[in-house]
Amino acid sequence: MEESEKQSEKSLDEQKIALVIPIVKGLPKATLSYFTRENLSVGAFVKIPIRNGVALGIVTSISSARTNKTNIKRASFVLKKLSSGISGAFGLPSYFIRATEKTSIYYATTVGNILSALIPKILLENPQLINSAHDRPSNESRKETLLIQLNNDERFQEYKSSIRESFARGKSVLFCVPTHEEALSAFDYFSPGIATFTYLVSNKGTKALKETLKKAHESEHPVLFITTPSFISFNRADLETIILERENSRVYKTFSKPFINIKVFLEYLAKESNKTLILGDSVLSIETLWKEKQGQYAELSPLKWRTSRDSRSILVDMKKPTKPDEKGNAKFEIFSPEIKKMIEQAVLEKRKVFLFGARKGLSPSTVCSDCGSVLSCENCGSPLVLHSEKNSVRVYICHACGARRNAETRCDHCQSWNLTPLGVGTDRIREEVEKLFPSSMIYILDKEHASTAVRASKIAKSFAGEKGGIMIGTELAFFYLKKIPYVGLVSIDSLFSIPDFGINERIFYLITRLFEISEVQTIIQTRNIGKQIIEYAESGSILDFYRSEIEEREALHYPPFSIFIKVSTFGTPREIEKKTAYLNNLFLEHGPDFMNGREVKTGKNSLSMVLRLPRKEWPSQNIVDKLLLLTPDFLIKVDPISII
Numbered sequence: 001m002e003e004s005e006k007q008s009e010k011s012l013d014e015q016k017i018a019l020v021i022p023i024v025k026g027l028p029k030a031t032l033s034y035f036t037r038e039n040l041s042v043g044a045f046v047k048i049p050i051r052n053g054v055a056l057g058i059v060t061s062i063s064s065a066r067t068n069k070t071n072i073k074r075a076s077f078v079l080k081k082l083s084s085g086i087s088g089a090f091g092l093p094s095y096f097i098r099a100t101e102k103t104s105i106y107y108a109t110t111v112g113n114i115l116s117a118l119i120p121k122i123l124l125e126n127p128q129l130i131n132s133a134h135d136r137p138s139n140e141s142r143k144e145t146l147l148i149q150l151n152n153d154e155r156f157q158e159y160k161s162s163i164r165e166s167f168a169r170g171k172s173v174l175f176c177v178p179t180h181e182e183a184l185s186a187f188d189y190f191s192p193g194i195a196t197f198t199y200l201v202s203n204k205g206t207k208a209l210k211e212t213l214k215k216a217h218e219s220e221h222p223v224l225f226i227t228t229p230s231f232i233s234f235n236r237a238d239l240e241t242i243i244l245e246r247e248n249s250r251v252y253k254t255f256s257k258p259f260i261n262i263k264v265f266l267e268y269l270a271k272e273s274n275k276t277l278i279l280g281d282s283v284l285s286i287e288t289l290w291k292e293k294q295g296q297y298a299e300l301s302p303l304k305w306r307t308s309r310d311s312r313s314i315l316v317d318m319k320k321p322t323k324p325d326e327k328g329n330a331k332f333e334i335f336s337p338e339i340k341k342m343i344e345q346a347v348l349e350k351r352k353v354f355l356f357g358a359r360k361g362l363s364p365s366t367v368c369s370d371c372g373s374v375l376s377c378e379n380c381g382s383p384l385v386l387h388s389e390k391n392s393v394r395v396y397i398c399h400a401c402g403a404r405r406n407a408e409t410r411c412d413h414c415q416s417w418n419l420t421p422l423g424v425g426t427d428r429i430r431e432e433v434e435k436l437f438p439s440s441m442i443y444i445l446d447k448e449h450a451s452t453a454v455r456a457s458k459i460a461k462s463f464a465g466e467k468g469g470i471m472i473g474t475e476l477a478f479f480y481l482k483k484i485p486y487v488g489l490v491s492i493d494s495l496f497s498i499p500d501f502g503i504n505e506r507i508f509y510l511i512t513r514l515f516e517i518s519e520v521q522t523i524i525q526t527r528n529i530g531k532q533i534i535e536y537a538e539s540g541s542i543l544d545f546y547r548s549e550i551e552e553r554e555a556l557h558y559p560p561f562s563i564f565i566k567v568s569t570f571g572t573p574r575e576i577e578k579k580t581a582y583l584n585n586l587f588l589e590h591g592p593d594f595m596n597g598r599e600v601k602t603g604k605n606s607l608s609m610v611l612r613l614p615r616k617e618w619p620s621q622n623i624v625d626k627l628l629l630l631t632p633d634f635l636i637k638v639d640p641i642s643i644i
Contacts, residue, residue, distance in 0.1 A: 020057035021112040036082040043092035045127040049080050099268035105619050107638045108627035109258040120230050129213045146300035148280035151308050155280050171240035172222040178251035179479040186226050201227040229262045247279040259637045283512050286505050287560040307540035311518035315538050316525040334432040336525045339488045346486045350468040354484040357426045358492045424491035429472050445473035478513050487518035493527050500642045501558040504533050508545050511537035563618045565611040566637040570604040583609045586626050610643050
């Protein structure tokens with residue numbers, strides 16, 4: 001053997017191959033290979049040579065260079081050496097990486113994309129703030145995922161008991177909530193008596209956040225770490241329990257790539273690290289309840305199948321005839337006499353009122369009174385929403401694609417001018433309140449008036465600071481409001497027109513949340529009095545709702561009995577034609593369904609492909625591999641909120 005060959009063989013014996021996820025803006029989060037002589041572990045942060053500089057990366061696996069000898073020699077490129085590890089061996093536990101890998105398979109994306117979604121920027125820029133807790137050996141049996149379905153007070157009492165038990169065993173707890181406002185409330189509830197050991201991820205700036213993380217890591221006593229989804233990567237060697245509060249909230253599903261559900265990742269994390277995961281809510285999701293019935297989850301305490309409330313409730317039928325106007329035509333009333341009386345009482349008492357509208361805008365849907373057709377978007381077919389803009393100019397806007405249409409329009413089917421608004425948006429509610437109660441302080445909490453969390457928090461604080469006042473809001477308001485004396489559900493009827501498999505669950509949950517925040521009186525007005533979902537929600541029967549909903553979903557092969565995979569893309573008509581043929585050829589054996597539309601902002605056509613698979617068949621490595629073949633201009637959503 002030549003001397004050079006001997007040296008090469010010796011070098012292989014000494015070196016290892018590290019697979020690393022580079023964390024670089026604008027670079028695909030693919031796994032790269034490097035030589036290293038350092039004693040690195042999976043999850044370690046390292047400096048890697050990339051492009052013309054050095055960047056941060058995360059090690060996902062380590063193997064002997066000798067075992068990869070053949071692949072190294074056949075490679076069309078020369079492996080580079082790692083610049084160095086990060087001093088102090090800062091990194092993520094190997095079980096965190098394993099959970100990330102399983103999550104990446106579930107959502108048909110790369111490990112790097114999942115890591116970039118889970119680890120906040122401040123930790124990537126300051127890896128020393130990540131506690132490099134090692135996998136703790138454990139002979140304990142696999143821990144179960146536990147459920148709590150109780151009202152707010154009872155549920156938080158159970159959480160407090162679990163936290164105290166963990167502290168007694170010398171174990172830490174991570175408590176995750178959807179929003180910062182809820183994190184503040186949780187801190188106020190749990191901290192008395194254990195304030196020294198309770199840490200809250202604040203939004204007060206980088207310096208305060210660094211200090212919080214440092215103290216939480218260095219505490220010799222077990223800690224309670226309260227956070228939003230941003231910092232679920234927090235870790236300590238003694239962290240034993242993860243609590244996911246409001247597990248039914250849509251906030252846990254990310255609305256940008258890689259489109260994951262935080263709950264799915266936490267389930268994998270709990271299994272890989274043998275931690276206890278507790279899922280809690282006043283009404284758990286249908287899928288969670290179904291899994292409990294299948295024996296996949298256990299009860300932390302007996303599930304409560306009927307909601308409780310402090311306020312009295314009134315159900316008002318808005319289909320009843322109203323007094324005609326001056327011309328003898330039927331008059332469309334925004335408020336029932338019952339809601340008007342309730343607001344008057346609140347104003348007289350100088351107490352607060354919350355008025356809920358399911359959608360922003362003036363009217364969520366418009367119907368032709370002659371032929372009964374719903375006024376729809378010409379581009380994507382979604383219902384058009386009536387808005388009031390500057391100078392009181394009214395216009396129809398599609399919330400799905402952004403298309404705009406003049407308010408002076410005709411029915412698409414019969415060309416009639418006789419168009420009637422159905423449902424009531426937040427802007428229309430405000431107009432009516434201003435007319436009836438001009439001297440009242442009025443606030444609006446929806447995505448149009450509160451586009452950021454900071455803005456929403458400011459509006460909520462202003463409302464809380466007033467002795468009385470009227471708040472108008474959508475689902476967004478639930479995250480910022482506490483107990484309100486008087487609550488009115490002005491309109492939820494527009495949601496019934498949404499062709500979405502999960503819409504009944506959403507309606508039930510929304511009404512339940514309204515009852516939770518109401519102290520004195522709750523009025524629900526609807527044109528769907530006969531709908532069972534309304535009756536179940538008003539009576540508070542979770543069991544009746546679940547039985548009805550799960551029976552319907554099973555008959556129609558909807559989740560949780562199946563899983564939807566949605567692939568979306570954009571392009572010119574010719575590009576869409578080619579992409580349709582490509583997707584159809586790639587997924588033909590899985591029975592793809594296709595939907596076409598148009599994206600107004602870019603002027604490009606849209607294409608969506610939907611696959612429906614039996615739940616037990618996912619994740620399918622065959623389909624995952626095919627999805628990973630798709631270029632970045634294809635958006636992949638596994639288990640999407642909606643398939644429309």
